[in-house]
Amino acid sequence: LPKNHISHYDLNKLSTSADSLAKKEEVLILTPMSRFTPQYWDNIQKLTYEHSLISLGFILPRNKDGDVALKHLEEAIKDAKAANQLKYKKITILRQDTNSLNSQLEKDRHALNVQKERRSMMALARNSLLFTTIAPTTSWILWLDADIVETPAGLIQDLTSHNKPVISANVYQRYEDESTQQPSIRPYDFNNWVESEEGLKIAAGLADDEIVVEGYAEMATYRPLMAHFYDAKGDVHTEMQLDGVGGGAVMVKADVHRDGAMFPSFPFYHLIETEGFAKMAKRLGYEVFGLPNYLVYHFNE
Ligand code: GDP
Ligand code: MN
Structure with a gap:
């Protein structure tokens, strides 16, 4: 065995706190990417959390979209490096x-x-992305979709300050209102929700391998959706408990994933992917939250 080939990490000493930056907690930003959006890259470059404490992980599909996105991502990284602006761990x-x-x-x-x-x-x-990139030093994992083009620069500090196992921002979208011809905003992600009687009833009537998906009239769950709880005049730090989350911008304590919460690709309580993840985190005893007044913006195609 070569010298220094054994590393010890005491996971009890891995801090995950409301004071993440002062405690130098490491954050892993994970992004599945089928398309490269320059504004996504510009936005993460502007995050004010110490970049040497941030690692980035991307996974791209093995198709044409993936080829194109990979080329653009590599170019963005190369340009940032050339400008001496690439400081990630x-x-x-x-x-x-x-x-x-x-x-x-x-x-x-x-x-x-x-x-x-x-x-x-x-x-x-x-x-795949999670299990190949999580490190023994990772305190937090920020799931950030590749088409989240605008967030507050303090996104990491803001989300970690709540010190919750799982906390989701509210994903909106900028658009031009045709009636007023003024820039406006509208809800985008409906996967941040609170379970309803109707949702449970639908699930109870499904075959084992069937799923409930949110946001489809064909399957009206009447779940309270965080997207509709946005209050422009409200406190940005208002929390609400959730049962389902989307993947747009979600901060997760790495221990939640270490304990086994992942993204079921199979129906888990009739839920899959990010919504199934929220359910799994809850079954592991963790609470799931959202910030209805804390907006991040999805690209408008
Ligand atoms: P929507 O916003 O709910 O319509 O979902 P998206 O299509 O935007 O997908 C969510 C995230 O996954 C985005 O960051 C996409 O770039 C990315 N994505 C979408 N499809 C794939 C895929 O097949 N493979 C990978 N690796 N990423 C994908
Ligand atoms: Mn998207």
Whole structure:
């Protein structure tokens, strides 16, 4: 055995606190990426958390979209490096060994009949990414989709300050209101929800391998959706308890994943992927929260 080949890490001493930056807690930002959005990259480059405490992990599909995204991601990294603006602890780029959907047009990927297949593929991609990049020094994992183009610069400090096992930001989208021709915002991600009687009833009536997906009229769950709890005048730090989360911008204590909470690619209580993850975290005894007034923005295709 070569010298210094044994490393000891006492996971009891790995801190995960409200005071993350002062305590120099390491954050792993994980992003499944089928398309590279320059604004996503610019946004993470502007995050004010100490970059030497941040590692990045990407997973790209093994199709044409993935080829193009990889090229752009590598260019962005190269440019940042040339400008002496690449300070992350580590960057890991993975190529998926599992399948992915071919058409990523918004209307195709949001069709109800492809949800189980699509979300299950996404779950496998997220799990591969998580299990290959988590380090013994990782305190926090920030799941950040590749099309989240705008967040507050203090995103990491803000989310960790709540010191919750799982906490999700509210994903909105900027658009131009046709009636007023003014820039406006609208809810985007409906996967942050509170379970309802109706949702449980639908689930109870499903076959073992069937799933409930949120945001489809065909399957009206009447779940309270965090997207609708946004109050422009409210405190940005208002918390609400959730039962399901989306993957747009979610901060997770790495211990939640270490304890075994992952993204089920199979129906788990009739839920899969990020919503199944929230359920699994809860079954492990962790609480799941959302910040209805804390907005981050999804790209507008
Ligand atoms: P939506 O916002 O709910 O429509 O979901 P997206 O299609 O934006 O997917 C969520 C995240 O996963 C985004 O960061 C995508 O770039 C990424 N993504 C989508 N499909 C795939 C895929 O097949 N493989 C990988 N690795 N990432 C994907
Ligand atoms: Mn998206």
